[in-house]
Amino acid sequence: MSQSKPKLWTKNFISISLSNFFVFFSFYILLVTLPTFALDELHTSASKAGLMTTIFLLSAIITRPIAGQWLERAGNKKVLLTAVILFTGAAVFYFIPSTITGFLIIRLLHGIGFGMATTAMGGIVAEIIPGSRRGEGMGYFVLSTNMAMVLGPFVGLMTIQLWGSQILFILAGVVALGSLLAALSVKHSKPEENNEIEVLSSFSIKGLFEASAVPISIVGSFMAIVYSALLSFISIYASEIHVESVSSLFFVVYAIVLLISRPFTGKWLDAYGPNVITYPCIVLFGIGLFILSQSSEAFTFLLSAGIIGLGWGTLFPTFQTIAIQDAEPRKRGLATATFLSIYDTGMALGSFVVGIIAAKMDYSSLYFLFSFYVLIGAVLYYFLHTKKKRAFVKVEAEFQQSKAQEL
Template sequence: MNNHKIFNKSFLFLLVSNLSVFIGFEMLLPILPAYLISLQASAIQVGLVTTLFTVGAVFIRPLAGYYLMDNQRKTLAMGACAVLLMITAAYPYLHIVWLFLLLRLIHGIAWGVSTTANGTIAVDLIPKTRLGEGMGYFSISTTVGAIIAPSLGIYIYGSYSFDTLIWSSVILSLTALIALQFMHTPTPVKREKQPFQFFKMIFERDAWFPALLSVITTFSYGAIVTFLVLFGKQKGLEHIFLFFLINAIVSTLLRPFTGRWYDKKGPWSIIIVSSVLGFLSLVVLSFATNDLHLIISAILFGAGYGTVSPSLQTWAVQRVSEEKSGSANATFYSSFDVGVGISALVLGILAEWFSLEMIFRLVSLNFIVVAALVYRDYVSEKNR
C-alpha cells in the first residue's frame, strides 16, 4: 500500500460498511419509541429505549477498546456487525415489552463494539501524516448516516410499515457485513499491556478533553434530530429535507480542505472557526421563515458541526499512543452517546418551558463554549 494513499480498497470498503451500519441504526431511532407505545408500554419504558441502549454502548466500549489493542480487529468488527443484523431482524417478533427492552441493551452492546472497532480500523488504514484528512473522510460515513437516516426512517415507516423499516435496516447491516469481508486490516503488534481495569478504561485519560468537547457539541445534533421536523411544521417550512441534504453535501465537499487544514495547522484554529460557524447556523435556523434561511443554516451547519466532529475524533486519537487508539475511539464514541442521552433529557425538559426557536438559540451557545475552551487550550499549549 502507498504509505501516503488514503483511498485504498480496504478503506473504501470500510466507508461503505460504516455508512451502512449508521444508516441502518439511526433510521430506527425516531420510530422505536412509537412502536413501543403500540405495545402498550409506559412512559418510563419508552424512555428506557434510549437509556438502556446508551448504557450498553458506553459500558462495553472500554472492553472493546482493550481487546482491540492487540487482537484481530476485522474479526471483532464482523462479529459485532453480524450481531447487529440478527438483533434488528428480531424486533418485529418481540411483543413483550421487557424482552424488547432487553434487546435494546444487547443492541447497545453490539453497537458499541461495532463503532469502536470500525473507528480503530480507520486509524490503522490511514497514513499517520494524513490522519486529520483521512478521519475527515471516514467521518462522512458517520455524520451523513446520522443526519439523513432519521428522516429516511420516518418516511419508510409512514409510507410503508414497521416491518419494511426493519428489513431495510437488515439489508443495510448485511451490506455492511459483506463489505467488511473484502477489507484487509494489518495485524496489531503484540505489546505487553496491563490487565483490564474497567473503571480506568471507561474513560481514556489522555483523550478526555476532545471527549468533553464532543459531549458539548453533540447537543446541537440532538436539537436538530429531535426538533427540526417539528420546527418546520410550526414555521410552515415544507422543504425541511433541504437542511439534511445540504448539510450532508457541504460537510462532504469540505472534508478534503478541512482535513488538510487540520494536518497542517493542528486542531485549534479549525475547531474554533467551525464552532463559530456552528453557532451562526443555529442562530440563523432559529429565525428561519423560508427555504433560503433553511439553506443558509444548513450550509453553515455542514461547515460547522460537520467539521468539529471529525476534528475532535482525530484529536482524541492523536493524544494517545498508537496501541491505545482503540481506547481513544471508545472514549470518543461514548462521549457522543452520552451527549445524545443528556441532550434528549435536557432539551426535552427545556422544551416544556421554551419555544423551539429559543431552544436552538440556547444550544448555539454550546459552540461558543467549545471555541472558548479550545482557545484556552491553545494558549496553554503555546506557553508550555
C-alpha cells in the first residue's frame, strides 16, 4: 500500500497565502498610483514623487534582516501579527498628511511593516509546508504574490481614475485589513521560548544574514535586475512598438501561464531537484526576452509574456525554495529574510541602472541585450549552487563511506 502524500492545503497554508496576497495587493494598488497622485494632487516634482517608491522599498530592505533575526528568536506568530498590524495601521494613515514630507514618513512606516510582514510570512510558510512538497508549496505561495501583481495595478489605476485618491486610500486600507484578518487565523505551533528581552540582548550584526542563503540570493538578485526592467518599462515599450492597446494584458498572460504550469513545475522540483527546473527556465526566460525584443505586433508581445511567465515565474519560487532548504530548520525565517533582502536590492539597483541604460538606447535593444544577460545567470547558478552542492555531496558521501568502513 503506497503512503499518501502529506497534506499541503491546510487551513494554515491557505490563511498565510491569503494574508500574503492581501499585503501584496495593497502594495501594488499604491505602487502604481502614488507617484501620479504626488504629481497631480500634491504638485511636487517627479524626483520627489519617485521617492514614494524608493523610501518604501529601502525601508523594507533594511528592515528584513532585523525581522529575520527577530523571527528566529521571538517566534513567527508574534512577528507576523506585529508586522501586519503596523502595515495595516500605516495604510490607514494615508488620509492624514497633506504634504509630500508627511506622505514620505507614512511610506517609511509602511515599508517597515511590509518588510517585516513578508519576512514573517516566508518563514511561517517554510515551516508549514511538508518537506517533501516544499517546491510545490512555495510555488503556490509565490503565486499569491503573482496574482496580486496582476490585480493590484489594474484595480489601483481604475480606482484613482474613476473615484479619486480618497477612495483609493480606503481600498488600500480595507485590503490591508484583510491581510490582518487572515493572519489572525494562522495557528503556529512553534514554541516561543525566548522573551523580547532575550531577543534584544542576543541581537547581533552577524546574525542579520543566513550565510547558506547568500549564494542563491545573489543569483536571484542578478536575475531580478532584468525583471525590474519589465516591471518599470514594459508599458513604455508597448507604446514604442504600437501595441499599447494590449500592454495591460502582459502580466495577465504572465499570470495565466503561471497558474497553468504551477501544479507541474512545483512537483518536478520536489521530485527531481532544482537543476532540472532551473537551467531550462533560464533558457526560457532568455527566449521570452528575445521574442519581446523583436516584437512588432500584439501576438508576439503576449507570446513573450507567456514564455517569460513560465521562465522567470518558475525561477523565483525555485530560488526561494533553495534558500530555505539549504538553511537549518530554525534559520528558515532568517534565510527568507536574507533571500528577499538581496533580491529586492537587485530590484532597486535594476530600476536605477536600467533607467540610465534606457536613456542611451531603445527598449528593443535593451531587452535584446537582456536575453543574453540572463544566460550568464546560468553560469552564475552553476558556480554558486550546482558546483558547490556537488562538492558537498561528494564530501558527505566520502564521510559516510569512511564511517561505514570503521564499523
